[in-house]
Amino acid sequence: MTQIPLVDLQAQYRTIKPEIDAAIQQVIDTTDFILGHAVGEFEAAFADYCQAAFAIGLNSGTDALCLALRAVGVGPGDKVITTPHTFIATAEAITMCGAVPVFVDIDPVTYNIDPALVEDAVTSKTKALLPVHLYGQPADMDPLLEIAQRHNIRVIEDAAQAHGALYKGHRVGTLGNAACFSFYPGKNLGAYGDAGAVTTNDPDVAQEIRLLRNHGRAAKYEHDRVGFNNRMDGIQGAVLKVKLKHLDTWNEKRAKIAAMYTELLGDSVETPTVPDWAVSSWHLYVIRVEQRDRLFERLRKAGIGVGIHYPIPLHLQPAYTDLGHKEGDFPHAEAAAKSILSLPMYPELSDSQIEIIVEAVKQSRN
Numbered sequence: 001m002t003q004i005p006l007v008d009l010q011a012q013y014r015t016i017k018p019e020i021d022a023a024i025q026q027v028i029d030t031t032d033f034i035l036g037h038a039v040g041e042f043e044a045a046f047a048d049y050c051q052a053a054f055a056i057g058l059n060s061g062t063d064a065l066c067l068a069l070r071a072v073g074v075g076p077g078d079k080v081i082t083t084p085h086t087f088i089a090t091a092e093a094i095t096m097c098g099a100v101p102v103f104v105d106i107d108p109v110t111y112n113i114d115p116a117l118v119e120d121a122v123t124s125k126t127k128a129l130l131p132v133h134l135y136g137q138p139a140d141m142d143p144l145l146e147i148a149q150r151h152n153i154r155v156i157e158d159a160a161q162a163h164g165a166l167y168k169g170h171r172v173g174t175l176g177n178a179a180c181f182s183f184y185p186g187k188n189l190g191a192y193g194d195a196g197a198v199t200t201n202d203p204d205v206a207q208e209i210r211l212l213r214n215h216g217r218a219a220k221y222e223h224d225r226v227g228f229n230n231r232m233d234g235i236q237g238a239v240l241k242v243k244l245k246h247l248d249t250w251n252e253k254r255a256k257i258a259a260m261y262t263e264l265l266g267d268s269v270e271t272p273t274v275p276d277w278a279v280s281s282w283h284l285y286v287i288r289v290e291q292r293d294r295l296f297e298r299l300r301k302a303g304i305g306v307g308i309h310y311p312i313p314l315h316l317q318p319a320y321t322d323l324g325h326k327e328g329d330f331p332h333a334e335a336a337a338k339s340i341l342s343l344p345m346y347p348e349l350s351d352s353q354i355e356i357i358v359e360a361v362k363q364s365r366n
């Protein structure tokens with residue numbers, strides 16, 4: 001039986017094995033295991049790639065969000081506006097700062113936070129907006145930045161899924177006060193373990209995150225803050241530096257795969273819509289169907305790796321019952337959670353594999 005995974009990290013490793021092996025070996029040879037040269041070089045290259053003044057290498061995207069929020073002053077008693085249709089880490093980071101997530105429904109076409117609904121959610125306690133560039137598609141930042149400016153609130157981008165995506169011609173990563181990236185292995189730019197980064201043009205934010213990631217340390221045993229251990233490992237920096245050189249080519253392949261899916265699927269299912277001001281990084285290719293669970297099962301049985309990103313909106317998660325939400329509070333997010341399905345998406349996916357997947361989707365719809 002055909003087996004096509006949702007993501008194939010082995011296929012990618014095979015295309016870059018000599019470069020990766022040499023980069024990892026160098027970290028071992030120099031025993032530069034935490035931060036160090038490889039991380040420093042990756043930070044410089046990634047800042048350059050994102051057209052940002054600074055990139056700070058961290059241990060995960062979740063901690064990138066935590067440190068970015070703290071660095072712009074989010075703390076206990078504050079509220080942060082975000083989307084309920086995202087991975088839980090987005091909201092967790094807010095909670096971990098002692099602040100409270102305030103959810104705003106999504107635009108049902110782009111799946112990103114609906115800027116038209118944000119203003120009504122702003123109060124005197126709102127300290128930041130945390131839009132997510134979900135599936136690689138940039139959130140509509142201009143109206144969000146305008147609201148933020150009027151109310152003097154900070155904007156942090158959750159760019160965990162959007163390495164290389166463009167908003168009105170600008171790379172995501174410098175649209176707000178800071179942007180947070182995940183390098184979880186399955187991401188467009190994935191490490192060989194957990195890793196993340198913050199990009200920013202603000203030197204104070206960069207400096208604060210550098211302190212916080214390393215025990216608040218100004219010198220080896222001199223601590224300006226009570227900080228954390230959120231440093232990036234040398235091996236992750238080395239892997240990411242190698243992979244960053246391939247990111248644009250991989251993203252172009254993802255875009256071609258997405259275009260082929262959209263063409264072949266036709267109107268058999270609802271295919272993704274990208275606004276004309278956006279260039280998606282196509283982290284995920286998400287279709288929308290009635291009877292989603294039936295399609296999910298049939299594709300899974302046909303050997304096709306499928307996913308649901310994400311099946312339970314955050315306001316209905318058991319972890320967030322204390323926020324007091326109920327079914328019906330964010331109808332677009334709830335409807336999306338019931339009808340979305342992610343098809344296999346990775347740069348090494350072949351045309352024939354795409355044809356097999358599309359055929360299986362069409363067959364399973366009958």
Ligand SMILES: Cc1ncc(COP(=O)(O)O)c(C=O)c1O
Pocket residue numbers: 060061062063086087089090132158160161181182183184194195196
């Ligand atoms: C939208 C979003 N935000 C945050 C994260 C957290 O990143 P990490 O898994 O690196 O902690 C992820 C990834 O898992 C994500 O998809």
